[in-house]
Amino acid sequence: MKQALEILLAGVVDYAGLFPPAALDMAAATQAYAQYLRDPAREMLGRFVVPVVRLREFDDAAAALLPRGASSEPWRLSVLPGPDLTADIDLALKFNCRHWSESEIGHAEIDALEIKVSTVQEIDAACSIMPRQFAPYFEIPIADDPRALIDAVRRGGGFAKARTGGVTEGAFPDAKDVAHFMTSCRNARVAFKLTAGLHHPVRGEYALTYAADAPRGTMFGYLNMFTAAVLAWHGADESAILSALLSKSPRDFHFSDDALSFAGHTVPAAIVRDARKNFIISFGSCSFREPVDDLAALSIS
Numbered sequence: 295m296k297q298a299l300e301i302l303l304a305g306v307v308d309y310a311g312l313f314p315p316a317a318l319d320m321a322a323a324t325q326a327y328a329q330y331l332r333d334p335a336r337e338m339l340g341r342f343v344v345p346v347v348r349l350r351e352f353d354d355a356a357a358a359l360l361p362r363g364a365s366s367e368p369w370r371l372s373v374l375p376g377p378d379l380t381a382d383i384d385l386a387l388k389f390n391c392r393h394w395s396e397s398e399i400g401h402a403e404i405d406a407l408e409i410k411v412s413t414v415q416e417i418d419a420a421c422s423i424m425p426r427q428f429a430p431y432f433e434i435p436i437a438d439d440p441r442a443l444i445d446a447v448r449r450g451g452g453f454a455k456a457r458t459g460g461v462t463e464g465a466f467p468d469a470k471d472v473a474h475f476m477t478s479c480r481n482a483r484v485a486f487k488l489t490a491g492l493h494h495p496v497r498g499e500y501a502l503t504y505a506a507d508a509p510r511g512t513m514f515g516y517l518n519m520f521t522a523a524v525l526a527w528h529g530a531d532e533s534a535i536l537s538a539l540l541s542k543s544p545r546d547f548h549f550s551d552d553a554l555s556f557a558g559h560t561v562p563a564a565i566v567r568d569a570r571k572n573f574i575i576s577f578g579s580c581s582f583r584e585p586v587d588d589l590a591a592l593s594i595s
Contacts, residue, residue, distance in 0.1 A: 360400020421450025459491010
């Protein structure tokens with residue numbers, strides 16, 4: 295794999311196996327995550343995603359799997375709070391206290407909260423009570439102009455989050471809305487993550503669930519999304535970003551040790567690295583193997 299592609303995909307998948315369409319139980323999801331941490335493709339793995347209300351269940355299921363010891367690397371968790379954000383922040387803080395490096399129940403750390411919001415007031419209120427050790431990701435609607443919400447996220451020092459699919463075709467946003475979201479985040483200098491509908495590297499028609507008779511629909515590709523975001527960070531306009539989002543050909547994406555290229559736009563590897571650090575952070579997926587295996591099948595290098 296060329297260096298520019300390695301940079302683009304480092305830590306890219308936040309594993310959300312508890313959520314549809316996989317909807318694994320906690321034991322299966324934690325065992326899968328432990329396995330992926332040893333996988334040859336583990337450099338693509340990011341955080342484990344879990345609702346706050348299931349943290350005690352996580353404690354029980356992951357106790358035998360978590361690392362231990364002062365030199366251990368903790369499992370990094372991103373948690374989804376419920377309606378009572380204050381109470382759930384307290385639960386997250388207590389979780390981190392239970393799971394310090396020398397803990398008998400293993401080393402893990404919540405470092406991100408993913409909060410669904412729809413108003414500036416909700417963002418302001420959440421930021422006013424957010425402890426510094428948590429990065430708040432605000433899932434915002436993007437069908438309408440999201441700039442006021444993104445500006446509120448910027449003022450509060452948070453991150454944005456956009457939903458890019460689901461288990462029905464109607465859950466997928468318009469590509470123009472995604473492109474506008476990306477340029478709005480770039481202009482505000484707000485980093486973001488994506489979630490749902492990104493199991494495959496390149497845009498195309500796929501089954502929307504794992505059922506034998508699952509309906510099919512057009513899904514975004516994560517390679518499209520991250521390439522589009524890198525182009526945005528590098529200053530491309532919305533038409534170029536939209537072109538990257540809509541491409542259905544793996545041959546449109548080119549990587550070398552020095553650069554990423556798409557449709558006449560070339561971005562140096564150093565800018566790709568900067569975009570991944572400061573702009574597009576990750577995407578949530580209920581599968582890790584599907585994004586990894588589908589990329590390998592494309593033989594993109």
